[in-house]
Every structure is written in C-alpha cells, then in structure tokens.
Amino acid sequence: MRNRLAIFADPMIAVLLFATAMAFALPASGDGRESAQSVSNIAIFVLFLVNGMRIARGEIARGFTNWKFFVPLFAFVFVAMPLMGLGLSHLAIGALPPMVALGFLYLGTLPSTIQSATSYTSLAGGNVALSVVGAALINIAGVFITAPLFALLAGNEAADIGSETVIRIGVILILPFILGQMVQGWTIEWLRDRKAQVAWLDRVVIGIAVYVAFSGAVGQGLATLFGATGWAIMIALVIAYLIAASGGAWITGGLLGIERKDRIAFLFAGAQKSVAIGAPLAAILFPAEVAGFVIAPLLLYHLLQLMIAAPVASMLADD
Template identity: 65%
Template sequence: MASWFSLLRDPMIAVLLLATALAIVSPAKGEAREIAAGISNAAIFLLFLVNGMRIARREIWAGARNWRFFLPLGLWVFGAMALAGLGFSTLASEALPPLVALGFLYLGTLPSTIQSATSYTTMAGGNAALSVIGAALINIVGVFISAPLFALLGGGEAADVGSGVITRIALLLILPFVIGQAVQGLTWDWISRHRSRIVWLDRIVIGIAVYVAFSGAVEQGIGQSIEPRGWAILLGLVILFLLLANIGVWWLSRLLRFPFKDRVAFLFAGSQKSVAIGAPLAALLFPPADAGFVIAPLLLYHLIQLMAAAPLATVLSRSER
C-alpha cells in the first residue's frame, strides 16, 4: 500500500494530471493552439536530441548483439502487443467513439518505456542493465516502426502516414536523435552531470504534448462524447490489456527459459508502454482535434501500469530465485 501512495507523488503522474486538467479548464484554441503546437514541436526536437546524447552507443551495440533477448522482446512489443491492440480496438469500437477505440491499436504499436521499466526491474531484483539496453533499443526501433505499423494495421481508419507525416517524423524524431548520437562524445560529461535535471525535460515535453492533444479533444467535446458507462468500459479494457500484457510476456520469458533476473527485465520492458514516444508521435500523426481522443487509452495505461508495477516489483523481489 505504501508503494501505491508513493506513486501519487510521482512527478510524471503529476505532470500528466496537471496537463489534462489544464486542457479541460483552459484549452488552447485557434491561434493559441497553433502557437502551442509550434512550441510542442520544438520541445519534441530538443527531447530527441538529448535522447541521442544520453543513450550510449555501446549500450545500443551490446543490446543488438544479445539477439536471444532483444529479438523476442521486439517481436512481442511490435507483434503480439500490436495485434492485441488491434483486437481491443475492434472490441472497444462497440461501446466507445471510433478515435478512442483506435487508441488501443495505437497503444499496442508503441515501444516500451525506458525509465520506469528500468526502475521497477531494479526494484524487483532483475537484470537492470539488460532492461536499460532492451528498452532503449525498443524505443529506437519504435521511432522508425510504430507509425507505419499503426497505419498498416489500422488501414483506412488510421492516420495517413504519407510523405508529409514521414518528413515530420524524420525532422523532429530521427534527425535530432542522429545528431545527438553524432555529438555524444562532446556532450557526454555534461549529460552525465545533469541527468537528474534532464529527466524534467522528458516530463515537460510530454506535458506540453498532452496539453495540446487534449485541448483539441476538449474543444471537440470528449467529455460529452463518452458517457460515464463509456469511461468505465474504457478503464476496464485498459486494465484487461495491461493484465494480458504482463501475463503474456511473463509466460513467454518462461517458455524461452530465461534466468529469473532476465525474466524480470523482459517482463517490465515488454509490458510497459511509452508515453514519452506516444504523446509526441501522436502530435505528429494526428490533428489536435483527434490526438486527444487517440491517446486516451495510452494515458490511462501509463498511469495504471505505474500503479500495478510497484506492488508487482515488491512481490518479485521476495520470490525464490
């Protein structure tokens, strides 16, 4: 119980709740939304530039060489989870607005979250180094694969990943990451000294992206589009999705006969989804009026995965090796 209360003080949760509340009370409209979207794009570029600086190239190569761990992790995250998202999207379409239902497919195609996956792996006594490398590689792959995979599975209902969207992704996600990797030798010491402060860059950029997305959704009447029964269904489906993700990835790690510490790393890297990629990417894929609806399942999933991961890590830390 104490771990759950500590989560309520988690800065990331506070940022998500604050951004959502601000969008509800004072959404950005008209010219203000255009300005906010411009600020969001600039912040996304800066975030991925810093990501390129702080993910060590040796960690990327080390993970790529450990194909026995990374390959099934990638197939799970972008294969099984994406197909599960497609199934949940079809199921949700019976009771929820189309864009919210589509959000389950979007959720399923996203990569893992690095920070919390690593934190909970460490808390559970798992292989933290493997978790860092695995989640980092999945995030890098996700920048290239999540959008086209989403469009492929979603067909005509998904975002049109045409040349304009591909160009925006290349300029705002891939280009700054490549630049960050290229200058890493010059910036590594500075990044290492300021890691605790740089974490706030993640939170602020995510908060801006969520605010812009939900401003559009509020203006389009998301509160009136989903009745109380619909919110209950959405919450129930998100919890079920998370439950199946955890059970499925834990069963797969057992089937692969990983050591216990590696199974723990596989669990958290394979079941958690990244709002750090999801929120900025949604800002590039969808108009603001749609993005807030689409990321609703992602935001709920992110909050619940953090609440569930803390007691789960505690249980695993006490399990027999």
C-alpha cells in the same frame, strides 16, 4: 523497507494529471492552439536531441549481441502487443468513440518506456543493464516502426502516412536523435551527471504534448462524448490490456527459459508503454482535434502501469 503502496511516487503521474486537467479547464484554441503546437514541436525536437545524446552507441551495439533476449522482446512488443491492441480496438468499436477505440491499436504499436522500465527492474532485483539496453533499442526502433505498423494495421482511412507526415517524423524525431548521436561523445557524461534535470525535461515535454493533444479533443467535445458508461468501458479495457500484457510478458519469459533477473527485465521492458514516444508521435501523425482521442487509452494505460509497477516490483524483490 519498500513501500508497497507508494503508487503515486512517480512525478510523471502528477504531470499527466495536471496536463489533462489544464486541457479540460483551459484548452488552447484558435491562434493559441497553433502557438502551443509550435512550442510542442520545438520541445519534442529538443527531447529527441537529448535522447540521442544520452543513449550510448556502445550499449546499442552490445544489445544486438544478446539475440536470445532481444528477438523475443522485439516480437512481443511489436507483434504480440499490437495484435492485442487490434483485438481490443475492434472490441471497443460501438462502445467508445471511433478514434478512442482506434487508440487501443495505437497503444499496442508503441515501444516501451525506458526510465520507468529500468527503475522498476532495479527495484525488483532484475538485470538493470539488460533493461536499459532493451528499452533503449525498442525506443529507437519504435521511432521507425510505430507509425508504419499502425498505418498497416489500422488501414489507410485511419492513418494516412503521406510524404508530409514522413517529413515531419524525420525532422522532429529522427533528425534530432541522429544529431544527438553524433555529438554524444562531448555530451553523454555531462547529461549523466544531470539525470534529475533530464528526467524533468522528459516530463515537461510530455506534459506539453498531452496538453496540446487533449486541448484539441476537448474542442471537439471529448468531455460530452464520454458518459459514466463510456469511462467504465475504457477503464475496464485498459486494465484488461495491462493484465494481458504483463502476464503475457512474464509467461513468455518463463517459456523461453530466461533466468529470473533477465525475466524481470523482460517483464518491464515488454509490457510497459511509452507516453514519451506516444504523445509526441500522435501530435505529428494526427490533427490536433483527433490526437487527444487517440491517446486517451495510452494515458490511462501509462498512469495505471506506473501505479501498479512499484508494488509488483516490491513483490518480485521479496520472492
């Protein structure tokens, strides 16, 4: 019997909470912050190398053949979700610190998360293979799309993606992924036999990136900028975003006439957002003292999506 109330079952929730608490209690500062940033960059490189090793090229190729599913999914993730984020960002201006308000737009431009989207699609009785390929394709696209899309919608004053940033993205995110794709013939089966260890690699790297980002924000007074009203507003906006995203993905799948199993895959691959891309990319796009503000809505959204995904998946499985 599935436990509808097992909202804290995903270890990622504990990792994110621990990393955030450590940033508030013992933030990295001065030379320590530079060292932590270097460790974070190396960890991100390793994570994307492993991602390249484990996402099969054949799955990517097969994904492009199901255009009736993937074209609407791409449009939902990279058009509808960013526009919703842009609207919430404008709504939050004045009520929240400017870079936190901008974080709603950043959240909207991110791809979906592979691991939890696939897990909850399976729990709900959806098309797991389609979910795996869909989330993988969106994550690959997100490496190339998120940064320029965010810069386009945010304006140059908010996101100056110059040559130095492009080089960092290429070296830390794209290069290791390509190298992983090149050697995956020798590594993919080995990694598949070690899914648990790979999952913990994801969590540890994300935890490091979150810790570094929030350390910078704490140093800039994040704790004092937020009162009870500010937290309530941000939580309310994130909940509204999550409801709109989940409801929009489910309704879109119905309007397109997608069969139920595929519609479940569309729901989780479309509405869930990836802190695995978001936290590392923010560390590259923004200075350390800014990144923590920008990813605040993302972390809250990610925590809430994990908390509600299990009961939602259980309800869909019981229908």
